[in-house]
Amino acid sequence: MATILDTIVKHKLTEIQLKKELLPIKYVEQSPLFNRACFSLSQALKKSESGIIAEHKRRSPSKPNINQNLYVNEVLVSYQKAGACGSSVLTDNSFFGGSLEDLQLARSSVQFPLLRKDFIIDEYQMLEAKANGADVILLIAAILSPQQIKNFALLANELGMEVLLEVHNTEELQANLQAQVQLIGVNNRNLKTFEVSTEISKQLSSLIPEEMVKISESGLQSTSDTLELREYGYRGFLIGETFMKTENPGESAKNFIEEIERKK
C-alpha cells in the first residue's frame, strides 16, 4: 500500500516539473534574496540554553486543522521575541497549507535562522529555498538515496545554507554518516504510520557523530521532554503543534522557553 510519503513525493515530482517550466533556474537565481549571507542554526543552537526551533504549521496530513487563523509574520515575530533559536516554516501547500510566500514573509519579519520545511527531492528546490529566504534546508533520508543526500548537502553548503538531515531509524542514520551535514534531526514521528515516541531519539543519540548538532523533532509537548533529551546530547528541539494549536503560539513558546530556563 502506498504510504502518505509516497503520495507526497509523487505529487512533488509533478509540482517541480511545472515550476521549472514556469520559472527556470536562471530566474530563481535573480531573486534579491539569493546572494544574502545566511544565519547559522547550528551556532545558534550551540549557544542556547533552550534550543527551541519553533515551527509555523497550519495543518498536516494527520491533523487537518492545527491553526489556520494566524498571520505568518506575526507568529514569526512572536517566536523570535520569545527567544526561539530559529523557526521552521512549512512551504508545502497541498499537504501542509504552507507556501514559499510564507517563507518570504517570514524572512522579511525576523532576523534569525529559518528552515525551509518541505520535501526536497530536486536541486531546483534548494535554489528556490535560498531565493525565498531560507538559511537551512531539510533533507529527509526516507525519501532520498545516500548519493542524493551527499550531492544535495554539498550544493546547499555551496549556497551558504546549512543542512538538517532527518532520520527515523538506525539504517537511515548509518547509511548517511558520510554526508556533510551540520545538523541531524531524529523525527519522533514515523512518517509512514504517524506514531510518535521520543524513544527513537534516545536510541539513536549515541550513533550520531559528535560534530553534528543533534535535534529531536516532533511530538514534543512539555519542557520535561526537552530537558530529558538534553541528557542524551540533544541541543535542538523542533516544536510545531504544541505551540501552533494555541491561540497565541508566540506566547506558548515564550512560556515554554522561560520554564526551561527556570528548571535548569
Ligand SMILES: O=P(O)(O)OC[C@@H](O)[C@@H](O)c1c[nH]c2ccccc12
Ligand atoms: O508539530 P510537531 O509534532 O511538533 O512536529 C514538528 C516537526 O517536527 C514536524 O512538522 C516535521 C518533522 N519532519 C517533517 C517533515 C515534513 C513535514 C513536517 C515535519
